Amino acid sequence: xxxxxxxxxxxxxxxxxxxxxxxxxxxxxxxxxxxxxxxxxxxxxxxxxxxxxxxxxxxxxxxxxxxxxxxxxxxxxxxxxxxxxxxxxxxxxxxxxxxxxxxxxxxxxxxxxxxxxxxxxxxxxxxxxxxxxxxxxxxxxxxxxxxxxxxxxxxxxxxx
Amino acid sequence: xxxxxxxxxxxxxxxxxxxxxxxxxxxxxxxxxxxxxxxxxxxxxxxxxxxxxxxxxxxxxxxxxxxxxxxxxxxxxxxxxxxxxxxxxxxxxxxxxxxxxxxxxxxxxxxxxxxxxxxxxxxxxxxxxxxxxxxxxxxxxxxxxxxxxxxxxxxxxxxxxxxxxxxxxxxxxxxxxxxxxxxxxxxxxxxxxxxxxxxxxxxxxxxxxxxxxxxxxxxxxxxxxxxxxxxxxxxxxxxxxxxxxxxxxxxxxxxxxxxxxxxxxxxxxxxxxxxxxxxxxxxxxxxxxxxxxxxxxxxxxxxxxxxxxxxxxxxxxxxxxxxxxxxxxxxxxxxxxxxxxxxxxxxxxxxxxxxxxxxxxxxxxxxxxxxxxxxxxxxxxxxxxxxxxxxxxxxxxxxxxxxxxxxxxxxxxxxxxxxxxxxxxxxxxxxxxxxxxxxxxxxxxxxxxxxxxxxxxxxxxxxxxxxxxxxxxxxxxxxxxxxxxxxxxxxxxxxxxxxxxxxxxxxxxxxxxxxxxxxxxxxxxxxxxxxxxxxxxxxxxxxxxxxxxxxxxxxxxxxxxxxxxxxxxxxxxxxxxxxxxxxxxxxxxxxxxxx
Ligand SMILES: Cc1cc2nc3c(=O)[nH]c(=O)nc-3n(C[C@H](O)[C@H](O)[C@H](O)COP(=O)(O)O)c2cc1C
Ligand code: FES
Numbered sequence: 001x002x003x004x005x006x007x008x009x010x011x012x013x014x015x016x017x018x019x020x021x022x023x024x025x026x027x028x029x030x031x032x033x034x035x036x037x038x039x040x041x042x043x044x045x046x047x048x049x050x051x052x053x054x055x056x057x058x059x060x061x062x063x064x065x066x067x068x069x070x071x072x073x074x075x076x077x078x079x080x081x082x083x084x085x086x087x088x089x090x091x092x093x094x095x096x097x098x099x100x101x102x103x104x105x106x107x108x109x110x111x112x113x114x115x116x117x118x119x120x121x122x123x124x125x126x127x128x129x130x131x132x133x134x135x136x137x138x139x140x141x142x143x144x145x146x147x148x149x150x151x152x153x154x155x156x157x158x159x160x
Numbered sequence: 161x162x163x164x165x166x167x168x169x170x171x172x173x174x175x176x177x178x179x180x181x182x183x184x185x186x187x188x189x190x191x192x193x194x195x196x197x198x199x200x201x202x203x204x205x206x207x208x209x210x211x212x213x214x215x216x217x218x219x220x221x222x223x224x225x226x227x228x229x230x231x232x233x234x235x236x237x238x239x240x241x242x243x244x245x246x247x248x249x250x251x252x253x254x255x256x257x258x259x260x261x262x263x264x265x266x267x268x269x270x271x272x273x274x275x276x277x278x279x280x281x282x283x284x285x286x287x288x289x290x291x292x293x294x295x296x297x298x299x300x301x302x303x304x305x306x307x308x309x310x311x312x313x314x315x316x317x318x319x320x321x322x323x324x325x326x327x328x329x330x331x332x333x334x335x336x337x338x339x340x341x342x343x344x345x346x347x348x349x350x351x352x353x354x355x356x357x358x359x360x361x362x363x364x365x366x367x368x369x370x371x372x373x374x375x376x377x378x379x380x381x382x383x384x385x386x387x388x389x390x391x392x393x394x395x396x397x398x399x400x401x402x403x404x405x406x407x408x409x410x411x412x413x414x415x416x417x418x419x420x421x422x423x424x425x426x427x428x429x430x431x432x433x434x435x436x437x438x439x440x441x442x443x444x445x446x447x448x449x450x451x452x453x454x455x456x457x458x459x460x461x462x463x464x465x466x467x468x469x470x471x472x473x474x475x476x477x478x479x480x481x482x483x484x485x486x487x488x489x490x491x492x493x494x495x496x497x498x499x500x501x502x503x504x505x506x507x508x509x510x511x512x513x514x515x516x517x518x519x520x521x522x523x524x525x526x527x528x529x530x531x532x533x534x535x536x537x538x539x540x541x542x543x544x545x546x547x548x549x550x551x552x553x554x555x556x557x558x559x560x561x562x563x564x565x566x567x568x569x570x571x572x573x574x575x576x577x578x579x580x581x582x583x584x585x586x587x588x589x590x591x592x593x594x595x596x597x598x599x600x601x602x603x604x605x606x607x608x609x610x611x612x613x614x615x616x617x618x619x620x621x622x623x624x625x626x627x628x629x630x631x632x633x634x635x636x637x638x639x640x641x642x643x644x645x646x647x648x649x650x651x652x653x654x655x656x657x658x659x660x661x662x663x664x665x666x667x668x669x670x671x672x673x674x675x676x677x678x679x680x681x682x683x684x685x686x687x688x689x690x691x692x693x694x695x696x697x698x699x700x701x702x703x704x705x706x707x708x709x710x711x712x713x714x715x716x717x718x719x720x721x722x723x724x725x726x727x728x729x730x731x732x733x734x735x736x737x738x739x740x741x742x743x744x745x746x747x748x749x750x751x752x753x754x755x
Binding site: 072 | 177357358359361435436441452458516522746
């Protein structure tokens with residue numbers, strides 16, 4: 001799938017400003033990618049190119065960093081991001097079953113986005129709310145002490 | 161205290177996700193409504209530790225501890241407690257004395273055996289206010305070292321305290337400082353490892369959220385001791401609140417002339433920059449962390465050279481964990497002897513643990529080294545929920561191992577844990593009960609490592625993958641007894657040949673479960689049975705006809721119509737159709753479905 005990428009002038013200017021700020025910072029590449037992702041939500045190829053040119057490093061170095069870390073997205077995300085915690089506490093309390101249920105309902109496997117781009121489903125590491133295990137987050141909001149039965153209700157909350 | 165009462169609302173991640181922000185603003189509104197703003201001080205603090213009972217609100221001077229507070233409860237607390245002096249009984253985290261009076265919070269089971277050195281300010285001060293930190297002896301330790309101690313004197317004091325690194329390895333902190341001090345270079349760095357990647361661990365996060373200045377001050381002291389002017393804190397991006405509090409703290413410190421040039425007019429410079437991770441567990445390993453701090457792929461480097469010789473940007477670098485730094489100011493202010501009086505012979509001081517899994521009081525606890533696992537689980541942790549039996553505790557995360565029930569009286573310190581095949585790790589302590597399958601747990605940790613292996617070295621990248629596949633075949637009942645021996649051999653091979661600590665420790669969960677729960681592995685292999693009923697391929701569901709009342713609930717719950725039976729007659733499961741999803745278990749009023 002080729003993802004379309006519209007670079008608005010505002011975004012381009014923001015990126016430029018962010019890069020200028022990092023000009024004299026030692027070891028700036030990760031910071032630059034983090035800024036770029038804040039601006040665009042993901043890391044389109046032309047943006048990676050621009051960063052490579054700015055810091056005068058080969059594009060593969062940028063790509064190497066972008067693919068090393070799980071938080072950098074090379075594809076755009078769905079409107080709502082569901083992250084099911086598979087941290088130890090949550091796993092022990094059955095979060096695996098909740099992930100399975102979501103995969104079945106959304107007809108995608110973890111790490112993917114639904115066709116209508118409404119949901120992106122992810123399995124995450126411990127998000128630090130083990131007291132509420134098992135937990136998942138939707139757009140950063142935490143839902144705790146879940147059971148498989150809660151899944152339908154949860155999804156309908158985020159489906160127009 | 162000018163105000164007649166203080167209301168403390170927990171602003172830790174656990175309670176924030178339970179809406180404590182809204183509780184805080186509701187208090188603001190209600191206090192204003194009653195005209196109490198000037199009489200009552202409202203403070204958003206760091207984590208109290210008892211996250212399982214959150215959101216938590218504490219009212220001083222009485223120290224009344226409210227649990228599971230909701231926004232709707234705020235008005236009642238203000239009107240009843242603050243105005244009329246009558247605590248809201250139904251929200252109390254109450255334990256009563258024999259005479260029926262309320263126990264002080266420090267006397268309750270959860271807090272009584274704890275000793276708060278690192279977490280001393282968490283849940284006490286507002287982490288977003290440098291003035292409160294200053295009021296609690298903040299930056300006094302820095303002032304003391306610069307005005308009264310030589311750099312070598314500081315290092316000697318840390319050595320004498322016996323402090324060992326809290327990030328996992330347990331290396332002597334004083335020795336590490338000495339090495340960094342002895343490296344000759346005009347530029348050196350102090351780095352704080354706040355990557356806290358172990359699933360289930362949140363000690364470092366709570367300290368950064370609850371008392372960020374303590375870490376900053378300790379890094380300044382380290383800078384003075386080794387001769388560095390620049391510090392970096394590497395925080396995982398998954399900790400937004402910690403990042404925000406650190407940013408605020410660094411900003412305030414700069415404003416007060418505490419960070420920057422000629423600090424407090426005492427002639428030394430030090431500044432700190434934050435670097436955020438981007439989701440890679442291996443970046444917690446110190447050399448990988450250095451690469452990542454430099455903005456590169458977080459692959460580990462060959463050691464030696466050690467970071468103390470050639471670290472960040474090729475310069476001598478001191479790298480310590482958050483909690484390690486959390487001890488420094490207290491050692492300086494109270495003396496090495498005071499610190500060394502806590503703990504065991506070779507493990508001094510306290511350790512913070514994140515208690516999780518099948519335990520009643522999940523949360524954060526700080527205990528003197530040498531406390532037994534039994535005390536942690538039965539007293540502080542309040543035991544196992546639902547009357548289940550304690551089976552094992554896991555420490556050290558994906559690099560650690562399991563402590564079986566028969567070793568529950570082990571005194572927790574670095575050396576004892578190593579001796580029984582686990583390790584301290586950074587402090588995650590996950591409790592498991594009889595419903596957890598130990599093969600499945602080992603597989604879970606290995607899956608994590610396989611996923612997080614950076615791929616640079618073959619033993620780790622491919623070895624762990626093969627090991628995972630072998631475990632998988634055990635859980636599916638297709639492994640042979642020979643495979644178990646092969647697995648063990650492979651474990652040792654991976655441990656000996658991997659490049660960094662990730663691979664060198666990855667087989668530990670497998671080795672320790674094989675050691676203590678071998679019979680469980682054997683049961684999977686020989687009898688194709690998972691005793692805990694977890695491994696899907698090996699369980700079969702049956703309905704006990706003697707217990708089934710024919711309510712039809714399971715029949716309706718089954719997604720594949722594998723259950724048949726007439727109303728009020730015992731039902732049966734067709735094993736050929738059953739997908740073992742477990743949906744029938746939920747809702748059976750008679751517990752008639754057996755695995
Ligand atoms: C795979 C791996 C992950 C690690 N993760 C962490 C971590 O999340 N936090 C940490 O402080 N140390 C971690 N460590 C330990 C560090 O390499 C290093 O020993 C530590 O930061 C040193 O600080 P200390 O002496 O104060 O403990 C990890 C080590 C390995 C091998
Ligand atoms: S394991 Fe899920 S929040 Fe920690």
